[in-house]
Amino acid sequence: xxxxxxxxxxxxxxxxxxxxxxxxxxxxIALKQETPGTQSHQALSxxxxxxxxxxxxxxxxxxxxxxxxxxxxxxxxxxxxxxKKKIKEAVAEATRLGKLRPNSVDSLTGKNSGNNLxxxxxxIHFEQWxxxxxxxxxxxxxxxxxxxxxxxxxxxxxxxxxxxxxxxAGVRKCILHAVWQAQGQGCAPGALGVCIGSDRAHGYDLAKxxxxxxxxxxxPNPELAALEAEIVAEANRLGIGAMGLGGGVALIGCKIAAAxxxxxxxxxxxxxxxxxFRRLGIRMDASxxxxxxxxxxxxxxxxxxxxKETGFPLTGREVILTPPLTEEMMRQLKVGDVVxxxxxxxxxxxxxxxxLMKNPPPVDLxxxxxxxxxxxxxxxxxxxFVKAAGPTTSSREEPYQADVLxxxxxxxxxxxxxxxxxxxxxLQECGAVYLHGVGGAAQFYARTVKKVLGVHLFxxxxxxxxxxxxxxxxxxxxxxxxxxxSLHAEVEQATGDVLETMKA
Numbered sequence: 001x002x003x004x005x006x007x008x009x010x011x012x013x014x015x016x017x018x019x020x021x022x023x024x025x026x027x028x029i030a031l032k033q034e035t036p037g038t039q040s041h042q043a044l045s046x047x048x049x050x051x052x053x054x055x056x057x058x059x060x061x062x063x064x065x066x067x068x069x070x071x072x073x074x075x076x077x078x079x080x081x082x083x084k085k086k087i088k089e090a091v092a093e094a095t096r097l098g099k100l101r102p103n104s105v106d107s108l109t110g111k112n113s114g115n116n117l118x119x120x121x122x123x124i125h126f127e128q129w130x131x132x133x134x135x136x137x138x139x140x141x142x143x144x145x146x147x148x149x150x151x152x153x154x155x156x157x158x159x160x161x162x163x164x165x166x167x168x169a170g171v172r173k174c175i176l177h178a179v180w181q182a183q184g185q186g187c188a189p190g191a192l193g194v195c196i197g198s199d200r201a202h203g204y205d206l207a208k209x210x211x212x213x214x215x216x217x218x219x220p221n222p223e224l225a226a227l228e229a230e231i232v233a234e235a236n237r238l239g240i241g242a243m244g245l246g247g248g249v250a251l252i253g254c255k256i257a258a259a260x261x262x263x264x265x266x267x268x269x270x271x272x273x274x275x276x277f278r279r280l281g282i283r284m285d286a287s288x289x290x291x292x293x294x295x296x297x298x299x300x301x302x303x304x305x306x307x308k309e310t311g312f313p314l315t316g317r318e319v320i321l322t323p324p325l326t327e328e329m330m331r332q333l334k335v336g337d338v339v340x341x342x343x344x345x346x347x348x349x350x351x352x353x354x355x356l357m358k359n360p361p362p363v364d365l366x367x368x369x370x371x372x373x374x375x376x377x378x379x380x381x382x383x384x385f386v387k388a389a390g391p392t393t394s395s396r397e398e399p400y401q402a403d404v405l406x407x408x409x410x411x412x413x414x415x416x417x418x419x420x421x422x423x424x425x426x427l428q429e430c431g432a433v434y435l436h437g438v439g440g441a442a443q444f445y446a447r448t449v450k451k452v453l454g455v456h457l458f459x460x461x462x463x464x465x466x467x468x469x470x471x472x473x474x475x476x477x478x479x480x481x482x483x484x485x486s487l488h489a490e491v492e493q494a495t496g497d498v499l500e501t502m503k504a
Contacts, residue, residue, distance in 0.1 A: 001082065004289030007282060008090035008136065015138045015280040016065055016099045017058045019051050020296040022214045023191075023277045024306060026252035027051070030189050031306075033248060039336070039477060040247025046438045046475075047242070047275055048306035050390075053443035055303055058099075062187075062276040063376050063388035063442040064142035065100040068122035071212065073135040075286050080126050083134070086289075087124060091116050098378045098387040102462050103143075110351070112461025133292060137212055137281035144393040144417070144439060145274040148186035150178050151204065154266040160499040166266045171196055172227060173503075178270040179235040179251060180499050183492055184244020185393050185417035187274035187439035191215065191253040192231070195269045197261035203269035210255035211273055212281075214296065219256065228254045234502055238495045242275075243416060243438055245477070246491045252277075276440035314340075318475070324367025325411035327431030333478050335485045339435060341474040344453065345369035345414070349392055351464035352457060353400035356408065362456040362466065365408040369435075372397060372415035374463030376442070377452070384452040386469070388442035391416040394434070402426025414476055418488030427482055434480035436487075448474040 019027075031048055034041040054061040068091055074080055092115040094100045104118040105111065116122065129135075152158075152174040154166045161177055164170035175194055182190060193210030195203045219225035231254040241247025252275065261267065281295030319333065323343045333339070346363060348356075348370050376388035394401075394415030401423040404410055411432045413419075416439035427433060437445065453468040479487040 001086075001287065001289035004083070004086045004284070005090055007284055007289050007291045008087055009093055010291070011136060011138055011280060011282050012068070012090055012094040013058065013099045014297075015140055015278050016060045016094070017054050018297070018303065019054070019061060019276070019278065020280060022216050022296065023252070024051065024304070026215045027189075027275060028306060030242075030249045030252060034242065035248065038241070038247055039245040040241035040243070040249065043242040043245055043438045044249070045307065046441050046444055050438075050441040050444040051306045053447065057443060059443050059446065060099060060101065060376055060388040061278060061442060062142055062274070062440040063101055063374060063390050064144060064392065065103065065376075066140045066142040066146065067103065068100065068116065069139050069141065069208070070122060070124045071137040071209070072124060072126050073129045073131070074126065075132055075134070076128055076130075078134060078286055084124055087122065088117055091122050098376050101374065101376045101388070105461070112464070114461065132286060134284045134286050134289075135281060135295075136284070137279065137295065139208070139211055139279040141208075141211070141273055141278075142276070145186040145190065145272050147393065148182040148272040149204065149207075150181065150270050150272070151200065152268040154268065160496045161503055168223070168227065171268050172231065174268040175231050175254065175270060176234060176499065176502060178272065179240070180238060180495055182272050183240060183417065183488070183495075184439070185395055186272045187276065187416070188240055188242055188244055189249045189252045189275050191273045191277050192251065192255065193271040193273070194254065194256040196256065196258040198259035198267065198269070199262070199265065200267060203259070203267045204271065206257050206259055207269040207271040210257050211271060211277075212279060213255045215253035221258070224256045224258065228256055238498050240491065240495050243436065244418065244488065244491055245436070245479070246487070246494070274440055321369075321412065323369050325369070326367060327411065330411050330431050330433050331482045333433050333481055334483065335478055335481050335487050337478040339476055339478065341369060341476070342472055343470070345371050345469050345471055345474070347371045347373045347375065347465075347467040347469065349374055349464060350396055351460040352466050353397045353404060355457065356404050357400055361408055363468065365410050368410050369412045369414060370404070370410045371469075372413070375446070375467060377462050377467070384455065386446045386449040386452060389446045389449060390440055390442035390444075391437035393417045393439075394419050398423055405430040405432050418479055418486065424480055424484060424486050424489075427480055428484045431482045433478050433482055435476035436479040437476050445474065448472055
């Protein structure tokens with residue numbers, strides 16, 4: 001199959017850079033339904049712009065290209081070992097080209113393989129079928145939304161919803177709770193794949209497989225079809241909004257399957273996917289590997305722009321921040337302020353924060369901006385270039401962040417999804433702020449990076465290294481200020497109150 005490698009590489013490239021039409025349509029509806037001028041509408045506008053940028057530049061829609069998961073159907077007699085080998089070669093090449101971020105980390109040593117290959121990476125599921133062609137489907141599901149997957153064992157007690165029993169009413173409560181607990185950390189508006197029943201492991205697998213349905217399809221089971229529609233309608237009344245900033249959109253889709261279970265077990269497994277819902281598929285000639293059909297998209301149909309205008313319109317009310325920052329400057333900011341950063345910043349996520357708890361930083365962080373980001377980077381000659389650079393989920397740094405603020409003088413932290421009480425107290429004590437970026441908007445933010453000034457702690461791997469960046473008009477919203485205010489806490493409380501009304 002001489003063309004198999006090229007076909008698989010094209011599948012990976014298109015999945016990473018070109019959002020499917022059904023997802024584009026759902027995001028377009030969300031943008032029209034959200035109230036103009038709100039922070040949620042602003043975030044959705046940036047998402048739309050980012051979708052266009054990714055397609056134009058063939059760059060990753062989101063810098064976190066996730067754990068590549070392939071579903072392969074082959075005719076009887078086709079050598080699956082050859083296909084597995086070519087998938088791995090295509091994944092490694094896509095990583096080298098900057099279409100995938102190197103995400104495969106050894107769980108024992110913490111070392112990044114650098115090419116997305118390793119033990120059980122990528123994930124490949126093979127099945128035979130009675131067709132003449134080979135079918136390969138691919139989903140790229142990032143760590144932020146993967147971390148918001150959740151599984152319930154019925155009966156159980158749920159925050160704001162009370163007892164969930166072993167019936168569809170209990171299932172409904174679990175799914176609504178899954179949406180509420182994700183808030184903005186899973187990059188809302190999200191899409192859910194759900195499995196009712198099965199065992200713990202296979203239930204999660206079946207839930208993820210529901211993400212391969214199109215968002216506009218109708219469940220053939222009338223009872224489940226009604227539940228899917230009900231969940232979307234009720235979730236969008238919670239007030240979560242895009243990125244958890246408050247608003248009218250929380251879900252763009254909910255797909256539910258039911259599987260037989262053990263009498264003693266009643267699991268509800270939920271696979272949460274972000275707005276950057278990346279999944280595509282191809283059919284290939286079994287003898288040559290040539291693509292004969294695309295799934296989820298028509299390559300002959302022109303891709304329509306999502307955003308009405310290029311870039312993001314400024315109001316003139318934005319606050320310009322030029323590092324190094326001072327405590328006085330930060331205490332003047334309040335929740336809701338939009339800032340534009342012009343100057344230098346440093347990336348730092350899980351490995352960097354853990355390092356800083358035991359070691360001094362390799363750079364002077366006094367007055368610095370610390371960006372929770374694991375970018376996609378490519379090196380040309382001796383110079384590094386940013387290919388994708390959106391924010392990662394900040395809650396993982398909650399155990400460290402207050403100490404980093406206190407010990408090293410960081411004055412602004414950028415991430416997504418917000419942080420907790422410990423960080424909020426640290427911001428108030430140190431005179432610093434938390435700035436919220438739009439998760440998944442990797443091309444939007446990559447274009448603000450004018451130069452890569454250097455890299456530190458590179459042994460941690462590309463996503464976890466500390467990158468020194470020069471940025472221009474990097475836009476973010478103050479969602480936690482130096483006065484003890486947190487938009488995230490406010491939205492969580494308000495949406496929890498609404499959830500209380502949905503018990504019945």
